[in-house]
Amino acid sequence: MKRLFLLLSLCLLCACSQNAPSEAPVPTESSAPAIDVTPLLGKKVQVTETTEAYRLQDGELLPAGSFPAGALLDLSQEAQGDKIALRDSDLLVSGAAVSDSGRYYRIVNHLLPQPLSLTTAESYTLEDEKGHAQYQGNGEAVYDVYLLPAEEDPRYGVLFQNRLLYLPESEVTATSEVSRSEEAGEDLPVLMYHFFYDAAESSPDDGNYLEKEEFREQLQYLQDNGYAALTMKETLYFLQGRALIPEKSVTITIDDGDPSVHTYAYPLLKEYGTNATLFLICGWQPAEMPWELWEMREAGIEMQSHGFLTHQGGCSYGHGGLLTCMDFDEGVEDTIRSFEYCDGGYVYCYPFGDVNEHARSIIETAGAKMAYTTENGKVAPGMDLLTLPRVRISGGEGLEAFAAKIR
Secondary structure (H helix, E strand, O other): OHHHHHHHHHHHHHHHHHHOOOOOOOOOHHHOOOOOOHHHOOOEEEEOOOEEEEEEEOOEEEEEEEEOOOOEEEEEEEEEOOEEEEOOOOEEEEHHHEEEOOOOOOOOOOOEOOOEEEEEOOEEEEEOOOOOEEEEEEOOOEEEOOEOOEOOEOEEEEEEOOEEEEEEHHHEEEEEEOOOOOOEOOOEOEEEEOEEEOOOOOOOOOOOEEEHHHHHHHHHHHHHOOOEEOOHHHHHHHHOOOOEOEOOEEEEEEEEOOHHHHHHHHHHHHHHOOOOEEEEOHHHOOOOOOHHHHHHHHOOOEEEEOOOOOOOOOOOOOOOOHHHOOOHHHHHHHHHHHHHHOOOOOEEEOHHHOOOHHHHHHHHHOOOOEEEEEEEOOEOOOOOOOOEEEEEOOOOOOHHHHHHHHO
8 A cells, every 4th residue: 555655646746747847937928916007097196216118019019218317107997917008109108117196287389290201320319308208219109300409409309198398309319391271370479467347246457457257268269169278398499480380379467466366266277178378476485485376386377477576666767667677786686686586487578568788688687588578469570589579458348359460
């Protein structure tokens, strides 16, 4: 009996040895623990560590590049196992390499493509405006050109996830002319607003006050008639002659930073997904940006300068904002402080709209790239970027008058 048991044990051992692989199995993607990516679908996520990007080709996921830690991505609702597709892109990223950013805004491009495409080098980097890498591409790629390079910024602008990113001119191997059909705008109305109110609660002091339902009508008109509301950066690129804009475009500016903007205008801007820029009198705000302004900025409303403590008179000739006659160095310091409060401001709105060569020189020295007055008119490439006009929108004028002003 003992001999029989021993014989059977030896046979089993031999059989197991013959069927065993010569080396341990190599883990495959399909054998990896499943990751539930459902909570991430459709979200804005942040890359947690440098990770590969993939492209689906002939049913196979192939490495296409990489994203650095901290990059923000918009995910689609489509997934391939544990890989999630990026919105407005043919790339996918591992669900294990990203986390919900908690942010909800989505950057939207309004610029038109140039009649030009480019071909990248085998290895290339797409950067944000400040030069931080956002995507490292491996392999030659072709992109439509949305922004032409300039002497002060030798980079092309291309779209990535419907966001303008920048490609160094040195990493472009070829450009090709492309036929485009959409008409581009030749000029642009920059709309000027001030205060907002609810007719059920108060009455306007003057034409600078716009009833909230009148503002809604205007935003609805822009939406119904296919108008694009440009950002300040898009406006600047257009005026520099580097970018094309839709024939139907406006830029919305709101002076002073009155609390009524957050109460009445911001909910409507958010509802319609419309860009706007607040020109803040920065010295009239708390030292730490209040929550209301922070909330609007996080939602994509831009903050730019209306001066720090220069929104006042004081010139001996009896008229004109203080900036037109104050000490030059004090004016430069005031302007720089206002830009710092806006956390990277570069656009200036003259207090009271008053400007002379002295005031213009002050803000130019302080680093302003663009500045607005209250002179009436549209803007166009070739104008002085530091003395730009606007189109005043007054309360009670009616929708027909509004439509006429932006046409």
